[in-house]
Amino acid sequence: MPKLQGFEFWSRTLRGARHVVAPMVDQSELAWRLLSRRHGAQLCYTPMLHAQVFVRDANYRKENLYCEVCPEDRPLIVQFCANDPEVFVQAALLAQDYCDAIDLNLGCPQMIAKRGHYGAFLQDEWDLLQRMILLAHEKLSVPVTCKIRVFPEIDKTVRYAQMLEKAGCQLLTVHGRTKEQKGPLSGAASWEHIKAVRKAVAIPVFANGNIQCLQDVERCLRDTGVQGVMSAELGAARAVDSISEAPDSLVATSEWAAHCPCSSQQQHSPWPPGPCGCGCWPLKVSLGSARCPPLRPREGSKERAGARSKRALEEEECGTEVLSKNKQKKQLRNPHKTFDPSLKPKYAKCDQCGNPKGNRCVFSLCRGCCKKRASKETADCPGHGLLFKTKLEKSLAWKEAQPELQEPQPAAPGTPGGFSEVMGSALA
Numbered sequence: 001m002p003k004l005q006g007f008e009f010w011s012r013t014l015r016g017a018r019h020v021v022a023p024m025v026d027q028s029e030l031a032w033r034l035l036s037r038r039h040g041a042q043l044c045y046t047p048m049l050h051a052q053v054f055v056r057d058a059n060y061r062k063e064n065l066y067c068e069v070c071p072e073d074r075p076l077i078v079q080f081c082a083n084d085p086e087v088f089v090q091a092a093l094l095a096q097d098y099c100d101a102i103d104l105n106l107g108c109p110q111m112i113a114k115r116g117h118y119g120a121f122l123q124d125e126w127d128l129l130q131r132m133i134l135l136a137h138e139k140l141s142v143p144v145t146c147k148i149r150v151f152p153e154i155d156k157t158v159r160y161a162q163m164l165e166k167a168g169c170q171l172l173t174v175h176g177r178t179k180e181q182k183g184p185l186s187g188a189a190s191w192e193h194i195k196a197v198r199k200a201v202a203i204p205v206f207a208n209g210n211i212q213c214l215q216d217v218e219r220c221l222r223d224t225g226v227q228g229v230m231s232a233e234l235g236a237a238r239a240v241d242s243i244s245e246a247p248d249s250l251v252a253t254s255e256w257a258a259h260c261p262c263s264s265q266q267q268h269s270p271w272p273p274g275p276c277g278c279g280c281w282p283l284k285v286s287l288g289s290a291r292c293p294p295l296r297p298r299e300g301s302k303e304r305a306g307a308r309s310k311r312a313l314e315e316e317e318c319g320t321e322v323l324s325k326n327k328q329k330k331q332l333r334n335p336h337k338t339f340d341p342s343l344k345p346k347y348a349k350c351d352q353c354g355n356p357k358g359n360r361c362v363f364s365l366c367r368g369c370c371k372k373r374a375s376k377e378t379a380d381c382p383g384h385g386l387l388f389k390t391k392l393e394k395s396l397a398w399k400e401a402q403p404e405l406q407e408p409q410p411a412a413p414g415t416p417g418g419f420s421e422v423m424g425s426a427l428a
């Protein structure tokens with residue numbers, strides 16, 4: 001069957017989905033998607049997967065996709081971050097049989113995306129993006145879609161969207177915030193930008209941003225003219241609300257919780273961490289917690305104390321104090337921990353590569369460089385526990401002590417056991 005494109009793809013493969021659950025790292029896994037579908041989601045995205053790791057690591061593929069699908073979880077779009085056309089397409093080829101489309105993440109504004117050079121940090125690399133989408137459009141059996149952020153200028157955003165469409169993108173999700181609008185600077189999403197893109201392209205568009213309640217969904221559809229509305233937090237808030245409203249949801253939520261790693265539950269959990277420290281839902285549900293607050297405070301309200309999501313922590317990276325996600329997590333566990341570089345022990349550097357050198361290395365190198373050198377020169381470095389010279393000497397001494405291992409003296413031609421005699425008897 002030929003690959004469906006644009007509106008046909010949206011209306012037939014995606015069944016005209018209007019209510020869409022956003023891709024969310026650590027959150028939109030299978031269990032969450034199933035729960036969301038029970039609450040009216042018509043299309044879901046996987047969390048963003050890393051294309052390069054997906055290609056390289058069979059376990060990553062298994063854990064994040066191959067063992068994370070089921071027939072009820074369709075239509076489904078798998079999202080990748082990538083910055084290389086070949087790698088993106090290789091990853092997509094490995095994923096395409098498990099989903100209905102492949103999405104390229106061009107919207108992630110986080111520090112980690114800046115470091116990895118993906119997401120919204122590819123926003124200005126139109127030539128690269130064109131090549132990625134063109135190749136994917138040509139090679140994949142499923143459509144390729146993109147999730148973008150806007151530029152401050154509406155006309156540039158429109159040209160950006162048109163460029164992606166021309167390259168072969170079959171559906172565009174527009175998050176109406178710029179790359180800089182994140183964390184405390186998040187602000188409102190611009191539906192004006194989304195509306196302008198909607199008017200300017202001939203492929204379906206989903207709007208994303210500023211959706212805080214069901215009425216917002218209808219308003220957004222009406223004001224922007226988009227085909228669907230994608231939300232990260234509305235879905236979460238609806239599922240959370242439903243716990244106290246319908247016993248059926250409670251069962252569904254418990255099912256989800258039973259299948260969901262604690263880390264993911266904690267991300268969705270509106271409660272601060274409990275005595276177990278993980279804030280997981282079964283605990284809270286069984287404790288009969290009361291109604292839940294919305295997940296993200298509305299604009300202008302104060303940040304909820306306590307359960308700060310991993311994402312919120314990462315978003316803070318754009319502040320002045322730039323700590324990695326792991327360091328922030330360590331600091332949460334131990335508020336007294338300091339990451340002041342001046343207090344860090346100073347390590348002397350390897351003469352060759354600049355990594356910390358072994359304190360007792362005879363060559364003043366790190367272990368890797370020391371191993372190469374000691375092996376090449378058949379030398380010892382007791383500091384690194386490398387004994388090439390000693391081992392060679394031992395093995396020579398042992399060989400000398402074994403007469404049967406001595407090299408046989410070549411037999412004189414014609415003498416019994418000589419080459420010609422052995423070959424002659426073997427051929428006979």
Ligand SMILES: Cc1cc2nc3c(=O)[nH]c(=O)nc-3n(C[C@H](O)[C@H](O)[C@H](O)COP(=O)(O)O)c2cc1C
Nearest residue numbers: 022023024025047048105175209210231232233311
């Ligand atoms: C916890 C979390 C994880 C996210 N992970 C992703 C992701 O993997 N890929 C992506 O494109 N966007 C990701 N986003 C962004 C959302 O998809 C969405 O664009 C953003 O939250 C704005 O939608 P909202 O206003 O409904 O929250 C994430 C958002 C949150 C809150």
